[in-house]
C-alpha cells in the first residue's frame with residue numbers, strides 16, 4: 001500500500017525532514033536529481049527544454065537542467081523572469097548555479113519563440129507550477145501549458161503536471177499532459193483523482209530521503225493506494241468441498257415498477273461473482289418480468305404498494321429471508337417511500353452483513369433528514385455494513401444535498417463523518433466516483449480506478465452485487481472490510497476493461513459487465529498471487 005498525503009501534510013513532512021537534518025536546499029537538489037535521472041534514463045533523445053516557474057517547482061527544474069547539462073545532454077531553460085529576480089531564495093540560488101554552470105536560458109519568450117524551441121525538443125521538463133499552485137494558471141503559464149501540449153514532445157512533469165491541483169485533482173484552466181510525473185516524497189490525492197487520472201501519465205515516486213517513509217506515515221495519510229499484492233488477505237483457499245450455500249447465499253432486495261432492471265442486474269452480478277445461492281425479492285407486480293430474465297435465480301414477489309414499490313406488508317417476510325442469508329444487498333431500483341424506508345430500517349436491525357446501495361441510501365437520507373452522521377445509532381450493528389454512495393448520494397447523507405463533495409478528499413472526509421460518527425462498528429463507506437475511496441474505521445483505501453466506461457447507468461447495481469457476493473463468502477473482520485470492498489471495486493473495473501474489449505470503450509452497458517465478472521475475479525486472483533510472489537503480470541503469461 002502506498003500512503004497518500006494532503007498537500008499541507010506534505011509541507012509538514014518537508015519541515016520535519018529539515019528538523020531531522022535534511023535541509024530544503026538538499027531536498028531540492030535531490031528532487032532535481034530524481035527528475036534529471038528520469039530524463040537521462042529515456043536515453044539519448046536529443047534536446048531537452050526545461051520550463052521553470054518562479055517558485056520552488058521551478059527550482060527543481062533549474063537543478064535538473066544543470067545536472068542534465070553536466071551529464072552531456074543538450075539542455076535549455078525557459079523562464080518567465082530573469083533568474084536573478086526569482087523571489088524564492090532557494091530557486092534563486094539553484095538558478096544562479098545553473099547559469100554559472102553555463103546552462104543556456106531564455107527569458108519570457110513569446111509564444112512563437114517558445115513554439116520554435118519546443119518543436120526542436122525531444123523532451124520537455126515541466127517545472128512551472130507545483131504544490132504551490134492554486135486557481136487557474138495565470139499568464140504566461142496558461143500559454144506555456146498550451147504550447148507544451150501542442151508540441152508533441154515527451155513530457156516529464158516535476159511533482160505535479162502544471163495547472164493540476166495536487167490536492168483536488170481540479171484543473172479548471174487546463175493542465176500539462178505529462179508522460180511521466182516524478183512526484184516528491186509521496187503521492188498526493190490530486191494526482192490520483194479528477195483530471196489527475198488523465199494528465200499525470202506514469203507516476204514515479206521520488207522519496208527524497210530515507211526518513212520520508214516514516215514521516216509520511218506519521219503525518220497521517222488521508223488514504224492509502226492499494227497495490228495488487230495487498231489483496232492477498234481477501235483471497236479464499238480454493239476448495240472443491242463446497243455446496244451452493246457454503247459459497248455464500250445472497251438476498252437482493254430491490255426493484256420497483258419503474259426500475260425492475262436494476263434489481264435483476266444486481267442479482268445476476270452477485271451470482272456471477274461467486275455467490276452459490278442468490279434470491280431476488282421484488283414487489284410482486286414486477287416478479288414475472290424479473291423471472292423472464294433470471295433462469296437460475298429464484299424471484300420472490302411481495303406485496304406492491306400504489307407507487308409500484310414494496311408495500312408495508314413486505315417487510316416481515318424480507319426480514320425473515322434476510323436472517324437466513326450470508327449477506328443482503330438492498331436498494332437497487334427500489335424507490336423511496338415510507339414503506340421502503342421501513343424495509344431499510346428493519347434490515348439494519350438484522351444480524352446479517354448488509355450492503356446498502358442506491359435507493360436504500362436515499363431512504364437513509366430520508367430517515368435522517370440528510371444527516372446520517374447525526375444518527376449513528378441507526379447504523380450501529382454487530383454485522384458488517386457497507387454503504388456504496390456515489391457523490392450525490394454521499395452529499396445527501398451528510399447534510400449537503402445540493403452540494404456533493406467536489407473532490408476525492410472531500411468525498412473521503414464526508415465518508416469519514418459517517419464512519420466516525422458510528423464509532424467502531426464493522427462499517428465501510430465506499431465513496432464512488434471517478435476515483436473511489438473505501439473508508440473504514442481505521443483506514444481509507446484507494447483501489448485502482450476502473451475505466452471511464454464504468455460511468456454508465458446500472459454500473460453501481462453491478463458493483464453492489466459483487467460486494468454482496470464477496471461479503472457472503474464468510475466472516476469479514478472489521479480491519480479487512482475496506483480491503484474486501486476495494487477488491488470488489490477492482491474486480492468491477494477489471495470486468496469493465498474486458499467488456500470494453502468486446503464492445504468498445506464507449507459502448508459498454510452495465511449488463512455487459514456481468515458476464516465478465518467471473519473471468520475478472522479469476523484474473524484478479526491470479527494477479528494477486530503473482531504480485532505476492534513478486535512476478536509481474538507479463539512474466540506470468
Ligand SMILES: NC(=O)C1=CN([C@@H]2O[C@H](COP(=O)(O)OP(=O)(O)OC[C@H]3O[C@@H](n4cnc5c(N)ncnc54)[C@H](O)[C@@H]3O)[C@@H](O)[C@H]2O)[C@H](O)CC1
Nearest residue numbers: 027028031055056057129130131132133134136137138159
Ligand atoms: N515536497 C517537497 O519536499 C519538495 C518540494 N519541492 C518543490 O517545491 C514545490 C512547491 O514549491 P512552492 O514554491 O511552494 O510552489 P510552486 O513552485 O508550486 O508555485 C509557487 C509559485 O507559483 C505561483 N502561483 C500559484 N498559483 C498560480 C497561478 N494560478 N498562476 C500563476 N502562478 C501561480 C505562486 O505565486 C508562486 O510564485 C513542489 O511542488 C516541489 O516541486 C522542493 O524542491 C523541495 C522538496
Ligand SMILES: [K+]
Nearest residue numbers: 126129160162
Ligand atoms: K510542474
